[in-house]
Amino acid sequence: MRDQAERLRTLVQRQRMVDRTLNLQNRVNKPQKQARLISVTSGKGGVGKTTLTVNLALAAQLAGLSTIIFDADLGLANVDIALGLLPRYNLLHVVKGEKALSEIVCHGPHGLRVIAGGSGLPELANLTQQQLEQLLMGLEELDASADLILLDTGAGLSHSVLSFLYASQEIIVITTPEPTSITDAYAVIKLLSQQGGQKLQVVVNRARGHDEAQFVYRKIVKTAQHFLGITPALAGWLPEDSLVTQSIIRQEPLVLSNMESRAARAIRQLAKELFVVNETKSQAPASGLHSFFIRLISSMKR
Ligand SMILES: Nc1ncnc2c1ncn2[C@@H]1O[C@H](COP(=O)(O)OP(=O)(O)O)[C@@H](O)[C@H]1O
Numbered sequence: 001m002r003d004q005a006e007r008l009r010t011l012v013q014r015q016r017m018v019d020r021t022l023n024l025q026n027r028v029n030k031p032q033k034q035a036r037l038i039s040v041t042s043g044k045g046g047v048g049k050t051t052l053t054v055n056l057a058l059a060a061q062l063a064g065l066s067t068i069i070f071d072a073d074l075g076l077a078n079v080d081i082a083l084g085l086l087p088r089y090n091l092l093h094v095v096k097g098e099k100a101l102s103e104i105v106c107h108g109p110h111g112l113r114v115i116a117g118g119s120g121l122p123e124l125a126n127l128t129q130q131q132l133e134q135l136l137m138g139l140e141e142l143d144a145s146a147d148l149i150l151l152d153t154g155a156g157l158s159h160s161v162l163s164f165l166y167a168s169q170e171i172i173v174i175t176t177p178e179p180t181s182i183t184d185a186y187a188v189i190k191l192l193s194q195q196g197g198q199k200l201q202v203v204v205n206r207a208r209g210h211d212e213a214q215f216v217y218r219k220i221v222k223t224a225q226h227f228l229g230i231t232p233a234l235a236g237w238l239p240e241d242s243l244v245t246q247s248i249i250r251q252e253p254l255v256l257s258n259m260e261s262r263a264a265r266a267i268r269q270l271a272k273e274l275f276v277v278n279e280t281k282s283q284a285p286a287s288g289l290h291s292f293f294i295r296l297i298s299s300m301k302r
């Protein structure tokens, strides 16, 4: 009973907050153009989220899509390391009012932009109305300037990771063929399916071949169909490739340093599948950073 009352109270509060932020959204002009935002996550850590995010973003950028990586792994933020960048400021500086959003954007290879999430998630809930408006205006500018935003999240089902995922409309869940990784990927899919309405896609990383990738995907999809009644799509798979580890050690992303390696080719192919708008495929409407943050802040207020 207590649980139910608590849940109802939360729902009502959440709705009020959404109403309030939506009013705000109307006042701060509707964004002209929204970038497409895709979150990259996994159940288990160390399965290749950062590697994939960085290389997919570069592949997209090289293919002509203006791309931003938002590093939302609050524990082990390492997109900057993978790209050899040294971000001086992060989202927390914006939230504290010390920097404008445009001032924390880092510039990586080939014009790829990176925003370090840093911590600051709880602080988002305590912004004043004026700070919130300023943040949302900065986000609108970023939306207008980018085609694609990839959000690298932490692993697992912590409160902060889930907040990011619940606010996302498109999510890539990465797994490797390892049984624990598969089980944990399914656990994420299960949680997200309870919210519903999101586009979920699976990427199998470190597969030894097409058959193994299919086997892993089928394991997930069978369980998801049986218990959750949903069919997450397979976005693609990436081979196990020792050049991936070498490129990480050298801090030279694979798609730049070993363009013709198996993994780099697979990443370019995956980027094509994921980002090239294909009329025959259903395309989730671009949701953008601006509306992502509105949903994120609303959930923080709960
Ligand atoms: N396709 C791959 N082939 C070989 N090793 C890989 C591959 N993908 C990832 N790895 C290894 O896994 C490690 C963890 O990858 P990372 O992207 O940091 O994972 P996460 O961000 O999910 O924690 C990397 O340091 C790399 O050595």
Ligand SMILES: [Mg+2]
Residues within 6 Å of the ligand: 049, 050, 051, 073, 076, 078
């Ligand atoms: Mg990572």
